[in-house]
Amino acid sequence: MTTLAILGGTGHEGAGLALRWAKAGHTVLIGSRAAEKAQATAAEINARLGLTTVSGHDNLAAAQAAEVIVLTVPYSAHTATLESVRDAAQGKIFIDVTVPLVPPKVSRVQLPAAGSASQEAQNILGPAVKVVTAFQNISAEHLKDPDHAIDCDVLVCGDDKEAKALVIQLAAEAGMQGWDAGPLANAVVPEGLTSVLIALNQKYKVKSSGLRLTGLNA
Amino acid sequence: MTTLAILGGTGHEGAGLALRWAKAGHTVLIGSRAAEKAQATAAEINARLGLTTVSGHDNLAAAQAAEVIVLTVPYSAHTATLESVRDAAQGKIFIDVTVPLVPPKVSRVQLPAAGSASQEAQNILGPAVKVVTAFQNISAEHLKDPDHAIDCDVLVCGDDKEAKALVIQLAAEAGMQGWDAGPLANAVVPEGLTSVLIALNQKYKVKSSGLRLTGLNA
Numbered sequence: 001m002t003t004l005a006i007l008g009g010t011g012h013e014g015a016g017l018a019l020r021w022a023k024a025g026h027t028v029l030i031g032s033r034a035a036e037k038a039q040a041t042a043a044e045i046n047a048r049l050g051l052t053t054v055s056g057h058d059n060l061a062a063a064q065a066a067e068v069i070v071l072t073v074p075y076s077a078h079t080a081t082l083e084s085v086r087d088a089a090q091g092k093i094f095i096d097v098t099v100p101l102v103p104p105k106v107s108r109v110q111l112p113a114a115g116s117a118s119q120e121a122q123n124i125l126g127p128a129v130k131v132v133t134a135f136q137n138i139s140a141e142h143l144k145d146p147d148h149a150i151d152c153d154v155l156v157c158g159d160d161k162e163a164k165a166l167v168i169q170l171a172a173e174a175g176m177q178g179w180d181a182g183p184l185a186n187a188v189v190p191e192g193l194t195s196v197l198i199a200l201n202q203k204y205k206v207k208s209s210g211l212r213l214t215g216l217n218a
Numbered sequence: 219m220t221t222l223a224i225l226g227g228t229g230h231e232g233a234g235l236a237l238r239w240a241k242a243g244h245t246v247l248i249g250s251r252a253a254e255k256a257q258a259t260a261a262e263i264n265a266r267l268g269l270t271t272v273s274g275h276d277n278l279a280a281a282q283a284a285e286v287i288v289l290t291v292p293y294s295a296h297t298a299t300l301e302s303v304r305d306a307a308q309g310k311i312f313i314d315v316t317v318p319l320v321p322p323k324v325s326r327v328q329l330p331a332a333g334s335a336s337q338e339a340q341n342i343l344g345p346a347v348k349v350v351t352a353f354q355n356i357s358a359e360h361l362k363d364p365d366h367a368i369d370c371d372v373l374v375c376g377d378d379k380e381a382k383a384l385v386i387q388l389a390a391e392a393g394m395q396g397w398d399a400g401p402l403a404n405a406v407v408p409e410g411l412t413s414v415l416i417a418l419n420q421k422y423k424v425k426s427s428g429l430r431l432t433g434l435n436a
Contacts, residue, residue, distance in 0.1 A: 109404045115329060151432040155414065182417030186327045189414050192407040196373065199400030204434045214369040215427040216418060 002170075005066030007031040007059045007073060007081055010041045013097060014072035016143025017135065018054060019045050020174035023146050028054045031062030038062070063088035068166070070095045071121070075102070078117055082124040089129045093163045095170075096121045096187075097135045099194040107199035109192040118157070118187035132158035132167045133187035134178065136194045139208035146175075152210025155181040155190040179213055220388075223284030225249040225277045225291060225299055228259045231315060232290035234361025235353065236272060237263050238392035241364050246272045249280030256280070281306035286384070288313045289339070293320070296335055300342040307347045311381045313388075314339045314405075315353045317412040325417035327410040336375070336405035350376035350385045351405035352396065354412045357426035364393075370428025372396040373408040397431055 004021055006014045009030035022028045022045055030045075032038035038056030045054045063069050063085035069092055073081050078098050098117040102110040114120040118133035125131060134156045142148045154171045156178045158164045164180050171178030181189070193211065200209040222239055224232045227248035240246045240263055248263075250256035256274030263272045281287050281303040287310055291299050296316050316335040320328040332338040336351035343349060352374045360366045372389045374396045376382045382398050389396030399407065411429065418427040 107400050109333075109400075109406055111329075111333060111406065115327075157414075179418060180421045181414045182325050182327075182421075186410065186414050186417065188327055188329065189407060189410040192404065192410065196375075196399045196404050196407050199404065200397060200431065200434060203398045203400075206433055206435065209431055209433040212430045212432055213418065213427055214430055215424055216422045217424065 001025050001027065003027045003029065003065065003067045004070060005029045005031050005062035005068070006070045007062060007085065008077070009072065010037045011072055012140035013135070013138070013143065014070070015041055015045070016140050017070065017072065017174060019048070019144060020146055021170065022051055022054045023049055024173040026053070029062040029066055030054060030056045031059035032056070033059060035061070060084055060088060066092070068093045068095065070097060072097045075100045075117060078120065079124065082121055086125055089125050091128055093130045093132060093166060094121065094125060095132050095134055095167055099136045099191050101195065107195055107202055109195045111188060111192070115185065116187035116191050118184055118191070122184060130158065130160040130163040131184060132156060132160070132163050133184065133190060134167050134171065136190045137197060137210060138176065139210065141208055150176050151212065152176070153213050154178040157181050157184055157186040157190065159184050179216065219243050219245065221245045221247065221283065221285045222288060223247045223249050223280035223286070224288045225280060225303065226295070227290065228255050229290055229292075230358035231353070231356070231361065232288070233259055233263070234358050235288065235290065235392060237266070237362060238364055239388065240269055240272045241267055242391040244271070247280040247284055248272060248274045249277035250274070251277060253279070278302055278306060284310070286311045286313065288315060290315045293318045293335060296338065297342065300339055304343055307343050309346055311348045311350060311384060312339065312343060313350050313352055313385055317354045317409050319413065325413055325420055327413045329406065329410070333403065334405035334409050336402055336409070340402060348376065348378040348381040349402060350374060350378070350381050351402065351408060352385050352389065354408045355415060355428060356394065357428065359426055368394050369430065370394070371431050373399040373411075375399050375402055375404040375408065377402050397434065
């Protein structure tokens with residue numbers, strides 16, 4: 001079992017992942033700018049699951065104590081959060097779930113200069129951190145109900161094979177099928193797909209479109 | 219029925235689309251740099267389907283005579299082909315199928331400066347041309363057998379709603395489900411997905427991975 005920090009874990013996406021990983025037996029450290037908010041979210045998840053393995057901390061303390069760090073903040077907080085945990089992340093696997101949405105046009109792909117948020121993360125954290133991109137396309141609505149089957153695959157991009165294998169394992173433990181989708185340079189695809197899925201939700205008047213890969217054998 | 223020009227229609231992807239659209243009853247003009255090569259491909263398709271509605275031309279003549287233009291050239295020929303048909307394309311729907319692959323690293327997303335090949339096309343052709351991006355993720359292998367069910371959806375991006383609706387109709391006539399995936403700025407997603415699918419093919423040792431959207435009602 002792994003000790004996971006979920007920075008921005010009080011948000012819908014982060015809390016949903018925390019819930020599923022805690023249920024799977026991992027020790028989960030919820031991180032937030034305000035430790036009290038993180039503690040409240042941790043208490044809710046513990047109460048819901050009948051566990052005591054979820055705890056709340058400020059983002060830095062959570063990152064320092066974790067083996068694997070997961071970033072689920074809004075894009076506007078991406079750079080500042082990365083800079084605040086850079087030292088704590090050295091040598092660790094770092095899963096960036098951030099989507100570079102630029103409100104109000106969130107159904108339109110708007111790329112960062114580095115090509116993707118995950119490549120920005122790699123640039124800020126430095127080469128000793130194993131940055132992996134994943135989980136951007138999963139509906140938070142579906143994550144937060146641990147019994148809801150998730151009809152959406154997880155594209156996993158990164159430059160470290162073992163780190164990607166661990167993320168695919170973590171996806172499976174949270175009820176999702178992950179796939180090795182190539183190098184971190186491909187992160188633009190899962191990140192951009194979130195805007196495409198938002199566009200599809202608006203156009204076809206649904207709440208949680210997703211995608212499944214075909215023609216593959218796990 | 220529509221008169222469709224398929225520029226680069228002697229290649230696998232273009233010839234596969236030509237075959238399916240000819241079978242659906244459209245008049246198809248195969249375009250190539252060399253008219254004789256286009257005539258040979260047209261003759262093959264006519265013979266296979268028992269039709270006379272497919273003809274071969276140089277790219278410019280095909281573009282001039284068509285109502286809708288489809289571009290299926292390798293990325294290395296993208297700019298030159300666009301410039302050669304710019305005048306002929308004015309006021310028309312222009313479907314760009316080009317994927318900005320940069321060999322030999324074709325499993326790695328490598329973005330053009332404009333963000334995507336389709337946005338480059340719009341910049342070169344000018345605002346009076348209705349550029350739509352589609353069909354990048356469809357296996358040419360599956361297209362060329364008109365009885366093969368294609369287990370891959372078509373993401374359709376563009377800034378003109380009616381043009382996108384026509385492309386979704388053309389996809390249906392060729393045996394594919396198309397979806398309105400937002401503005402042309404989102405073209406990076408289907409274009410980048412081709413590199414992701416190549417990476418998946420290599421990693422999981424398959425030939426034709428694809429994707430299906432979920433949670434939608436057409």
